[in-house]
Amino acid sequence: MxxxxxxxxxxxxxxxxxxxxxxxxxxxxxxxxxxETIERIFETKEVPPWQSxxxxxxxxxxxxxxxxxxxxxxxxxxxxxxxxxxxxxxxxxxxxxxxxxxxxxxxxxxxxxxxxxxxxxxxxxxxxxxxxxxxxxxxxxxxxxxxxxxxxxxxxxxxxxxxxxxxxxxxxxxxxxxxxxxxxxxxxxxxxxxxxxxxxxxxxxxxxxxxxxxxxxxxxxxxxxxxxxxxxxxxxxxxxxxxxxxxxAGEGCGFSSFPSLGLEAYEHKFYFDFSATYVGVGMICPYLINVSLLVGAIISWGLMWPLIELRKGDWYPADLGPGSLHGIQGYRVFIGIAMILGDGLYNFFKVLGHTFFGLYRQVKEKKSENELPVSRNSTPELTSMSFDDQRRTQLFLKDQxxxxxxxxxxxxxxxxxxxxxxxxxxxxxxxxxxxxxxxxxxxxxxxxxxxxxxxxxxxxxxxxxxxxxxxxxxxxxxxxxxxxxxxxxxxxxxxxxxxxxxxxxxxxxxxxxxxxxxxxxxxxxxxxxxxxxxxxxxxxxxxxxxxxxxxxxxxxxxxxxxRNMAILGVEGFAAFPKHCLALCYAFFGLAIAINGIRDLVGKQKAKFIPIPMAMAIPFYIGGYFAIDMCVGSLILFVWSKVNKPKAAAxxxxxxxxxxxxxxxxxxxxxxxxxxxxxxxxxxxxxxxxxxxxxxxxxxx
Incomplete structure (x- = not known):
């Protein structure tokens, strides 16, 4: 994404x-x-020098x-x-x-x-x-x-x-x-x-x-x-x-333009386009990402864009070309950007906070214990020098x-x-x-x-x-x-x-x-x-x-x-159509709020709350690829129910x-x-x- x-x-x-x-x-x-003892299995095998x-x-x-x-x-x-x-x-x-x-x-x-x-x-x-x-x-x-x-x-x-x-x-x-x-x-x-x-x-x-x-x-x-x-x-x-x-042979031809959910749905970018690539991507990506994409497609192409198009001639001129940012395209692009920026900035400050807090804690532990700091984010087996860690550390430090x-x-x-x-x-x-x-x-x-x-x-x-x-x-x-x-x-x-x-x-x-x-x-x-x-x-x-x-x-x-981010950085909000800025603020705040809720409720409950970054992608592109990916998820889900070890492998x-x-x-x-x-x-x-x-x- x-x-x-x-x-x-x-x-x-x-x-x-x-x-x-x-x-x-x-x-x-x-x-x-x-x-933990994986190196015992390879103990008899000689580790080749780095050149080899x-x-x-x-x-x-x-x-x-x-x-x-x-x-x-x-x-x-x-x-x-x-x-x-x-x-x-x-x-x-x-x-x-x-x-x-x-x-x-x-x-x-x-x-x-x-x-x-x-x-x-x-x-x-x-x-x-x-x-x-x-x-x-x-x-x-x-x-x-x-x-x-x-x-x-x-x-x-x-x-x-x-x-x-x-x-x-x-x-x-x-x-x-x-x-x-x-x-x-x-x-x-x-x-x-x-x-x-x-x-x-x-x-x-x-x-x-x-x-x-x-x-x-x-x-x-x-x-x-x-x-x-x-x-x-x-x-x-x-x-x-x-x-x-x-x-x-021509534009809009082939299975990739198959109106599998009906012609009306096809006009709003909802169809299965028979892409093996995105079925495969859906099998690899977690279920939550695929569902988030579909939720974003439904909110945008299923609800928002049809409603905004009803305001043609009021919110934006009716005679604009399909690519003009002063028309419906502007809503699609800038609202998507707002969600992406909201999600990105939230995670930026979140990870930066983790980084500074982790550094502070490790420096503090080093001073108080006078030994190499160990991250509390580490798993228990890494907190002591097991045979694996000793062997790995020795060889990792060998070739400086x-x-x-x-x-x-x-x-x-x-x-x-x-x-x-x-x-x-x-x-x-x-x-x-x-x-x-x-x-x-x-x-x-x-x-x-x-x-x-x-x-x-x-x-x-x-x-x-x-x-x-x-x-x-x-x-x-x-x-x-x-x-x-x-x-x-x-x-x-x-x-x-x-x-x-x-x-x-x-x-x-x-x-x-x-x-x-x-x-x-x-x-x-x-x-x-x-x-x-x-x-x-x-x-x-x-x-x-x-x-x-x-x-x-x-x-x-x-x-x-x-490119529109660069234009926004240089010119400000001059390119926005009517009410677009207010909607951008709303979705920027929504992305931050959703991320905050996901962190507050814990990992188990967060599995049921969509990811804003994934939701934002279909705002501009459409929902067809999200349907492909959900089909991939469905295949993997059914396979896991029938034979979980085989599906995992x-x-x-x-x-x-x-x-x-x-x-x-x-x-x-x-x-x-x-x-x-x-x-x-x-x-x-x-x-x-x-x-x-x-x-x-x-x-x-």
Whole structure:
């Protein structure tokens, strides 16, 4: 959900149960006691040195999977912005490919190095870092929001100073100068975060449990069955995408425009569009997110927009185009933004409060007890130095990354960035960038620490703050809209990669992967992502003539939302239609109130209260994808009732297969579009009255 303003959002934190459930199928499940002594199982296996963990085969597999997952993330970014956790798929497919490779070499007597969980961790880290650039690179948000396509939809600040169309060269250059800084900013803090503070990082911990389980005899057997299941549904999803393509010869054609709930409901964006991707996403995302999306769709497209449309000619002119922000589109966009900002600011101050309180408590404990502080948020088994912790701590501290490398790296990259970025965006001045880089290490630490406590990264919230601050500072007449969007990209990349790296350090800590190999694999993955993601975006951008237009296959809805945030930061409330500001205030307050109630009632009761961020997404896009996701939830729910252990073990594999197959179909469909091959059939649905008119016209 725009990754729900964070890494946790829809991509990782909300899916810890899925990650942990996929470790076993019931028969081979481990209890807590067994998990505590996982290193006893691997005690006889030698841990390879950090150089040996970085194998050529690992990076070949990472490159292939990185391309696959980049297509998936890019497609999700450009449709609805909801990105589920791909950690399970990355770890599982990485295990399968290398295990198959080594098994073949072993039979032929050519195997020189066995496949280890450390190498598996390197692959997972590299793949997630590669595909992560497709999100943090802003191809569905701030970066594409700079384009003329999106500027025309906003009808505000369309001066050339505030427009920059995508180009492969500057996009790759921009990502290379901003994506590595966050990695250097938190490297010196790895011991404090992981060893001293013993932060949980639930997503990193769950991923480590998953990888550890793969490399036990029972886990390896289960992994093979999971991969087989993933392969079946990958094939089905890919072929289903191919079949649907034949019926999409024109706009509004095909199964994706099937009025499954009736033509009236279809006009208000309520229909099942037969998307294997979002059925799979619904199986991975928690039930509450899917229900929240549906509630938001009902409130907006089912109630609010039809009522506001009745005020056409009173609240807003009746002759406005469908894309004008002074009409119904303004209500859809700005009320959605208000809810997103309300939710984001609430969680920003909540996590910041957790961060400062946790730091205060740990410093106080250190002074009073004169020993390493232990977070009270830690689970009981981590509060004492068990055999597992002793072994993991010893190896984690063995391969140190010299602090001077991080400091020099940060200063050099920052200097290059300050000199380079104004040539890419002349609206963004050197002093703007310098201020961001002075604040960035502190913000990166806060984000990484808060993520360790709550599993909630606030990357896009920091990015939105940068939009308003730098945009207002630059001023509208000096290209403040473009400056704000560019500043968002700089800030978002720094704080996002910082928390991602610390999550990966936690995974490496629990799988005995060296911090050096984690750092290097993250750097290589980020580098690959800086090239792969712009190329994949460029393919989408050139393959589809109506790319970025509302109602098209790839509308990129968040691009318009981010641009309008920048306009709001520069110009204020001038673009709002009548009564829109009052409604924005109401929904901003509603988002804060709902979050407050969720925290007050406790976790058990909060499961029945919708999440404001998820509710806000359909306000602009519509409810069709929420119906797809609820169908995925329903499938998983029924499956769990029939056979809970099997659903827990194979649900993520089925979901990943559906997402991967449909996602990879976008590659051949894009190539077909580029070479001018069009589908042969247009399947459309008409009402009886319209059909009679068509028959009369054709008959005449």
């Amino acid at each position: 725009e990754r729900s303003s964070s890494r946790r959002d829809a991509r990782s934190g909300n899916n810890n149960d899925d990650l942990q459930n996929s470790e076993s199928d019931g028969k081979g499940s481990k209890d807590v006691g067994e998990m 963990q970085l194998t050529l085969r690992a990076f070949v597999v990472s490159f292939i999977l990185g391309i696959l997952f980049t297509f998936i993330v890019m497609k999700l970014n450009l449709t609805t912005g909801i990105i589920p956790s791909l950690n399970v798929s990355a770890g599982l497919l990485g295990f399968f490919f290398v295990k198959t490779w080594t098994k073949f070499l072993n039979k032929s007597g050519m195997l020189k190095q066995p496949f280890t969980r450390q190498e598996n961790t390197v692959i997972q880290t590299c793949v997630v870092a590669t595909s992560g650039i497709a999100f943090s690179g802003g191809f569905g948000s701030y970066l594409f929001g700079m384009s003329e396509v999106i500027a025309k939809q906003s009808n505000e600040d369309n001066a050339s100073e505030n427009i920059k169309n995508p180009s492969l060269g500057w996009m790759i250059g921009f990502l290379f100068v901003v994506s590595f800084l966050g990695l250097c900013s938190v490297v010196p803090l790895r011991k404090i975060m992981i060893i001293d503070f013993k932060l949980i990082y639930p997503s990193g911990t769950a991923t480590a449990h998953l990888i550890n389980s793969f490399h036990t005899p029972q886990g390896a057997k289960l992994a093979k069955r999971q991969v087989r299941t993933l392969g079946k549904f990958f094939t089905f999803s890919f072929l289903w995408g191919l079949f649907q393509w034949f019926f999409t 990354i010299p602090m001077w490398i991080a400091i020099v790296g940060y200063l050099v990259i920052a200097a290059i960035s300050i000199m380079t970025l104004p040539h890419i965006f002349h609206q963004l001045k050197r002093y703007h960038i310098a201020v961001i880089y002075l604040l960035a290490p502190t913000l990166a630490f806060c984000n990484a620490y808060g993520c360790g406590l709550t599993d909630w990264s606030l990357a896009s919230t920091y990015g939105k703050l940068a939009i308003f601050i730098i945009g207002a500072w630059a001023g509208g007449e000096n290209g403040g809209v473009l400056a704000g969007l560019a500043a968002c990209g700089v800030m978002m990349n720094i704080v996002s990669t910082a928390s991602d790296l610390m999550q990966d350090f936690k995974t490496g800590y629990m799988t005995l992967a060296s911090p050096r190999s984690m750092f290097v694999s993250q750097m290589i993955g980020t580098g690959m992502g800086c090239i792969i993601s712009p190329c994949v975006f460029w393919l989408f951008y050139n393959a589809f003539s109506n790319f970025g237009v509302p109602g098209s296959t790839y509308p990129a809805p968040y691009a318009l939302i981010y 194979f649900g993520p594999a089925v979901a990943s297969g559906l997402i991967c197959g449909d996602g990879i179909w976008t590659l051949p469909s894009s190539i077909l579009a580029l070479v001018g091959v069009r589908p042969p059939i247009c399947m459309k649905f008409l009402s009886r009255s319209v059909n009679m008119k068509v028959d009369e016209f054709l008959g005449s």
